[in-house]
Amino acid sequence: MGQAGKGLMNVMVKRRVHVAAAAIVSSDGDKALIARRPSNVDHGGLWEFPGGKLAPYETGLEGLKRELHEELGVEIKRAQPLIRIHHEYSDKHILLDVWQVHEFSGEPFGREGQAVRWVPLQELVNYPFPAANLPILQAVMLPTEYFITAEEADDAVFETRLARALVEDNVRLVQLRAKSLDEAAYLARAERALALCREHGARLLLNADPALLEQVDADGIHLTSERLMSLERRPISEAKWLAASTHDQKQLTQASRIGCDFVTLSPLRTTPSHPEVPPMGWHDFQQLVERAAMPVFALGGMTRFDANHARAVGAQGIASIRDFWK
Ligand SMILES: Nc1nc2c([nH]c(=O)n2[C@H]2C[C@H](O)[C@@H](COP(=O)(O)OP(=O)(O)OP(=O)(O)O)O2)c(=O)[nH]1
Ligand SMILES: [Mg+2]
Numbered sequence: 001m002g003q004a005g006k007g008l009m010n011v012m013v014k015r016r017v018h019v020a021a022a023a024i025v026s027s028d029g030d031k032a033l034i035a036r037r038p039s040n041v042d043h044g045g046l047w048e049f050p051g052g053k054l055a056p057y058e059t060g061l062e063g064l065k066r067e068l069h070e071e072l073g074v075e076i077k078r079a080q081p082l083i084r085i086h087h088e089y090s091d092k093h094i095l096l097d098v099w100q101v102h103e104f105s106g107e108p109f110g111r112e113g114q115a116v117r118w119v120p121l122q123e124l125v126n127y128p129f130p131a132a133n134l135p136i137l138q139a140v141m142l143p144t145e146y147f148i149t150a151e152e153a154d155d156a157v158f159e160t161r162l163a164r165a166l167v168e169d170n171v172r173l174v175q176l177r178a179k180s181l182d183e184a185a186y187l188a189r190a191e192r193a194l195a196l197c198r199e200h201g202a203r204l205l206l207n208a209d210p211a212l213l214e215q216v217d218a219d220g221i222h223l224t225s226e227r228l229m230s231l232e233r234r235p236i237s238e239a240k241w242l243a244a245s246t247h248d249q250k251q252l253t254q255a256s257r258i259g260c261d262f263v264t265l266s267p268l269r270t271t272p273s274h275p276e277v278p279p280m281g282w283h284d285f286q287q288l289v290e291r292a293a294m295p296v297f298a299l300g301g302m303t304r305f306d307a308n309h310a311r312a313v314g315a316q317g318i319a320s321i322r323d324f325w326k
Helices: 003-011 060-072 121-126 131-141 155-168 183-199 210-214 225-230 249-257 281-290 304-312
Strands: 015-025 031-036 051-053 075-088 092-105 116-120 145-148 173-176 203-206 220-223 241-246 262-265 296-299 317-320
Touching: 015 060, 015 075, 015 131, 031 060, 031 121, 051 060, 060 075, 060 092, 075 131, 075 304, 092 131, 116 121, 121 131, 155 173, 155 183, 173 183, 183 203, 183 210, 203 241, 210 220, 220 225, 225 241, 225 249, 241 249, 249 262, 262 281, 281 296, 296 304, 304 317
Parallel strands: 015 092, 145 173, 145 317, 173 203, 203 220, 220 241, 241 262, 262 296, 296 317
Antiparallel strands: 015 031, 015 051, 031 116, 075 092
């Protein structure tokens, strides 16, 4: 396009497109189904989560059911909202309304001649996707529950309780939060927690100085909101997870700016640990999540019974100390 044409694009009103897409996860939870966009369309040749534009009056799930039938020949049996992403392409605003499909019938194949492939979740990052898709890759790799460890002076009690949560509650994502320990004690506890998490196939994030990853090879760092706001750029490599605690729009914007992979947003409800902080409630929470473009865990008085509701308002799920610490 010539210079004059580009100038014209700037004053043109961009199209708004609502797209429903499916993160179809295999029953073992290890793989997702992706398809390659034909070379002659928008973002041609890139991989995508199957789906397409909604017809007028269709809801996200209705549109998705129709698209998966047309594109893959499968019928959705059970699906749950995963993440909503608002993204600006040069020619349009897109809302990617992504659903996690837990159950479907039929054998998926490329009914429009497109390549279709089951890919292990960790390998998704090796496939070229449209620019809007990064948060989908993050969301599909994360569970719905994020367990934050409680303050506990006694190492043996700590280990028993962490092991219980890993075994009985099937916790797969853990944040080691231990403000009352000095650096040496935190380090020792991190080593033990990492061994336990590895044994049970769970990931461990350290709520600590990012430099600590050089001493303990945990899966990532969880930044306090204070650390988050003090950083100029992402402090650790892309190979590790970076999460942060957020409480408002400013902190969410900063989390996105430095490339956090996911965040907690709190306090949803009033909690005994922070009785003086006013809760945001589901309405304000939903408004903040809608524009976050990254997985968000609801925190503050949450239990596992809230996970479906959290999903329904756009969150990844819930984070909790108390619900898992028994
Ligand atoms: N299906 C899908 N579309 C995506 C993804 N990421 C992404 O940016 N998009 C964009 C590309 C397109 O501009 C738009 C989806 O349009 P589409 O071409 O799939 O729409 P459709 O299936 O209804 O096809 P058509 O009838 O318009 O040919 O969303 C994704 O993961 N899956
Ligand atoms: Mg499509």
